[in-house]
Amino acid sequence: MCFDLTEEQLQIEEMVRSLARNEFAPKAAEIDEASRYPEENMRKLAELGLLGMLYPAEYGGSEAGPVAYAIAVREVAAACASTAVGMAVTNMVGEAIFRFGTVEQRRKYLPALASGKGAGGFGLTEPSAGSDAFGIATTAVREGDSYILNGSKVFITNGSRACVTIVVAVTAREPKKEISAFLVEPGLRGFSVGKPEHKMGLRGSDTVSLSFDDCRVATENMLGAAGEGFRIAMAALDGGRIGISFQAVGIARAALEAAIAYAKERKQFDRPIAEFQAIQWMLADAATELDAAQLLAFRAAALKEKGKPFTREASMAKVFSSEAGNRACHKAVQILGGYGYIRDYPVERHLRDIKVSTIYEGTSEIQRVVIARELLRRASR
Amino acid sequence: MVFEMTEEQRMIQDTARNFAQKEVLPKAAELDETGRFPDELVRQMAELGFMGVAVPEEYGGAGMDNVCYAIAMEEIARACASTAVIMSVNNSLACEPILKFGTEEQKKKYLVPLASGKTLGCFGLTEPGAGSDAGSQKTTAVRQGDHYIVNGTKNFITNAPQADVCVLFTMTDKAKAHKGITAFIVEMKWPGITVGKHEKKLGINASGTASIVFEDVKVPAANRLANEGDGFKVAMHTLDGGRIGIAAQALGIARAALEDALAYGKDRKQFGQPIVNFQAIQWMLADIATEIDAARLLTHRAAWLKDRKVRHSKESSMAKLYASEAAMRASVKGIQIHGGYGYIREYPAERHFRDAKITEIYEGTSEIQRLVISSALIKD
Numbered sequence: 001m002c003f004d005l006t007e008e009q010l011q012i013e014e015m016v017r018s019l020a021r022n023e024f025a026p027k028a029a030e031i032d033e034a035s036r037y038p039e040e041n042m043r044k045l046a047e048l049g050l051l052g053m054l055y056p057a058e059y060g061g062s063e064a065g066p067v068a069y070a071i072a073v074r075e076v077a078a079a080c081a082s083t084a085v086g087m088a089v090t091n092m093v094g095e096a097i098f099r100f101g102t103v104e105q106r107r108k109y110l111p112a113l114a115s116g117k118g119a120g121g122f123g124l125t126e127p128s129a130g131s132d133a134f135g136i137a138t139t140a141v142r143e144g145d146s147y148i149l150n151g152s153k154v155f156i157t158n159g160s161r162a163c164v165t166i167v168v169a170v171t172a173r174e175p176k177k178e179i180s181a182f183l184v185e186p187g188l189r190g191f192s193v194g195k196p197e198h199k200m201g202l203r204g205s206d207t208v209s210l211s212f213d214d215c216r217v218a219t220e221n222m223l224g225a226a227g228e229g230f231r232i233a234m235a236a237l238d239g240g241r242i243g244i245s246f247q248a249v250g251i252a253r254a255a256l257e258a259a260i261a262y263a264k265e266r267k268q269f270d271r272p273i274a275e276f277q278a279i280q281w282m283l284a285d286a287a288t289e290l291d292a293a294q295l296l297a298f299r300a301a302a303l304k305e306k307g308k309p310f311t312r313e314a315s316m317a318k319v320f321s322s323e324a325g326n327r328a329c330h331k332a333v334q335i336l337g338g339y340g341y342i343r344d345y346p347v348e349r350h351l352r353d354i355k356v357s358t359i360y361e362g363t364s365e366i367q368r369v370v371i372a373r374e375l376l377r378r379a380s381r
Numbered sequence: 382m383v384f385e386m387t388e389e390q391r392m393i394q395d396t397a398r399n400f401a402q403k404e405v406l407p408k409a410a411e412l413d414e415t416g417r418f419p420d421e422l423v424r425q426m427a428e429l430g431f432m433g434v435a436v437p438e439e440y441g442g443a444g445m446d447n448v449c450y451a452i453a454m455e456e457i458a459r460a461c462a463s464t465a466v467i468m469s470v471n472n473s474l475a476c477e478p479i480l481k482f483g484t485e486e487q488k489k490k491y492l493v494p495l496a497s498g499k500t501l502g503c504f505g506l507t508e509p510g511a512g513s514d515a516g517s518q519k520t521t522a523v524r525q526g527d528h529y530i531v532n533g534t535k536n537f538i539t540n541a542p543q544a545d546v547c548v549l550f551t552m553t554d555k556a557k558a559h560k561g562i563t564a565f566i567v568e569m570k571w572p573g574i575t576v577g578k579h580e581k582k583l584g585i586n587a588s589g590t591a592s593i594v595f596e597d598v599k600v601p602a603a604n605r606l607a608n609e610g611d612g613f614k615v616a617m618h619t620l621d622g623g624r625i626g627i628a629a630q631a632l633g634i635a636r637a638a639l640e641d642a643l644a645y646g647k648d649r650k651q652f653g654q655p656i657v658n659f660q661a662i663q664w665m666l667a668d669i670a671t672e673i674d675a676a677r678l679l680t681h682r683a684a685w686l687k688d689r690k691v692r693h694s695k696e697s698s699m700a701k702l703y704a705s706e707a708a709m710r711a712s713v714k715g716i717q718i719h720g721g722y723g724y725i726r727e728y729p730a731e732r733h734f735r736d737a738k739i740t741e742i743y744e745g746t747s748e749i750q751r752l753v754i755s756s757a758l759i760k761d
Contacts, residue, residue: 001383001384001385001387001390001448001681001685002383002685003382003682003685003686004382005382067382260758260759264759274755274759277751277752279755280751280752280755280756280759281751281755283754283755283758283759284702284750284751284752284754284755284758285751287699287754287755287758288679288699288702288703288754291679291682291699292675292676292678292679292699292703293675295675295678295679295682296674296675296678298382298384299382299384299674299678301382302382302383302384303384313674316670316671316674316675319667319671320672320675367667368663368664368667368668369660369663369667371666371667371670371671372657372663372664372666375643375666375667375670376643376647376657376663376666379640379643379644379647380647
């Protein structure tokens with residue numbers, strides 16, 4: 001056992017932390033207020049190799065590995081959660097293309113993703129297929145050397161900014177349902193992007209619906225083999241959950257730090273409110289839970305880095321980090337009192353931003369299904 | 382970061398798990414019911430090196446690290462929380478302060494037999510009027526030539542009825558408050574020491590808990606542990622380590638609650654199917670399992686920091702606070718999953734609940750842990 005980061009991981013932490021603090025944090029409130037996509041932040045991330053952290057240099061990546069990636073997401077999230085989710089999804093899409101794509105697909109898309117030419121999109125969710133992801137209705141019907149896509153996707157992060165989107169569709173219903181994944185580029189005839197959703201938080205991140213109306217996609221743009229789409233999506237989400245765990249840890253850490261700073265300054269009853277046990281208790285619980293959350297998330301990332309199975313560990317990390325992170329942000333708002341509710345302070349944004357972490361990339365409920373299933377499987381061995 | 386256990390850590394886990402399953406678990410219900418001190422198990426643990434896991438071999442211990450200690454504690458507690466606390470007190474609260482602060486003579490005379498399990502130790506800090514406020518010691522030690530004369534009362538002392546040796550805290554200079562506290566190594570057979578009656582408790586029934594009364598007890602100056610006035614420092618250092626032991630004990634109890642609930646839930650049929658098929662039950666199991674993993678990571682982190690001799694007060698407190706409260710939640714859910722059977726002594730679920738409760742109280746209440754954590758946060 002060893003809880004230390006490597007020298008390289010420490011360097012990445014230092015680099016991303018200073019970038020996030022100096023350049024992203026000062027703009028985060030404005031980005032939130034204006035619901036503005038943080039274009040310049042994404043460019044900066046690309047310059048530093050932070051959009052392709054999970055694949056090698058020959059495809060434009062920096063191959064820093066899952067642990068270093070996790071640290072980078074956390075540091076960005078602590079400054080601007082909207083930027084962090086754009087970064088996380090782009091990295092996840094790139095990793096899936098590297099892992100499941102052909103050499104041609106890798107060459108075509110990975111350098112573009114890593115260099116920030118466009119973001120990566122991940123089109124799984126549909127109006128009627130959320131937690132029940134296998135229930136998707138978008139179809140892809142083979143016609144010569146193309147597939148014809150019909151259907152719609154919703155809540156797609158980076159959807160209007162993507163240079164490539166992984167779109168998951170049904171390619172056969174009989175004898176059993178077969179799901180396949182496609183790499184879809186913007187501008188294809190029949191592919192349209194809906195208007196941006198108005199969200200509670202992560203207001204700078206791009207969230208749109210995608211529509212496919214007889215959209216023709218070349219067969220060479222299938223990712224993996226026919227019928228592998230669901231497995232590809234689930235594998236991507238296993239890794240994605242580590243990213244979301246660290247996003248939650250980063251947001252919550254920012255909230256906790258703001259709460260500690262405020263509590264040391266704010267005087268009531270003639271002393272700093274940090275001297276009251278009511279406040280101390282909230283701080284202690286939030287810090288303890290965040291340390292636990294981070295350890296769970298690092299464990300999942302370390303397993304992934306070693307190429308070991310980590311599905312259960314990623315689900316544990318995601319449900320725990322997102323829920324503990326929500327509790328921490330609630331406490332931060334409470335500690336700031338009336339000021340916590342006001343946009344002059346960042347904690348109400350942290351609370352809005354973190355809420356979605358218990359929902360996207362698998363709700364808390366889906367994580368518990370995964371964990372319980374693994375527990376029951378182990379117990380029956 | 383490496384989350385895998387070392388070879389040595391895996392070995393002690395196997396050894397402890399085998400021993401716990403074969404020898405300890407079959408006796409746990411009887412020990413709880415009768416409150417009998419498990420002499421034979423303590424002897425067996427001594428043979429396995431469990432009474433001084435992290436004490437170097439030259440001082441009678443097993444010479445392993447503190448992560449090994451936490452791993453072994455968890456396995457013993459999984460089977461019997463009473464047996465585990467006997468082990469924890471001997472390791473963390475008797476061996477550790479002598480190892481860290483004792484003279485070479487003290488180590489040879491007291492640590493070697495304690496760590497090898499030939500003698501049993503206890504830790505005399507708590508008093509009727511000094512619980513969380515450990516600095517307000519009323520027990521006095523007055524220097525007289527080459528002796529100190531000790532008077533006072535300690536209570537809730539784990540292992541007191543069986544212990545040969547006590548690491549005792551006294552006030553030598555009341556004016557200096559907690560800086561006037563001094564620690565001693567005291568032999569329980571010395572004249573003037575009486576052990577009070579065995580307390581009846583909610584749980585951990587097989588561990589001995591009693592008060593100790595000191596009446597004009599003559600303690601040689603050579604038995605003073607560290608300098609006069611260092612006692613509070615000795616106590617706090619000791620508890621930083623002890624909290625790792627209790628966190629691991631809580632982990633073991635939580636695991637027992639989970640494993641028993643899982644087995645029951647797979648077996649128990651209602652509405653024509655095993656109740657583990659219902660999400661209401663799955664949710665409880667998933668939450669317990671996640672919290673146990675979180676608690677274990679916090680615990681092993683603290684133990685690892687201790688091994689590296691890095692300050693770990695905050696991390697130990699986080700581990701102890703989180704693991705004990707998670708164990709409490711786990712055992713409440715464990716009973717709930719068992720339904721009526723969870724309330725009945727034929728099943729172990731209610732014992733886990735009773736055993737878990739103490740982990741939120743001893744070696745620093747949850748409230749004291751939160752004080753330690755928050756003061757570290759605010760100071761930073």
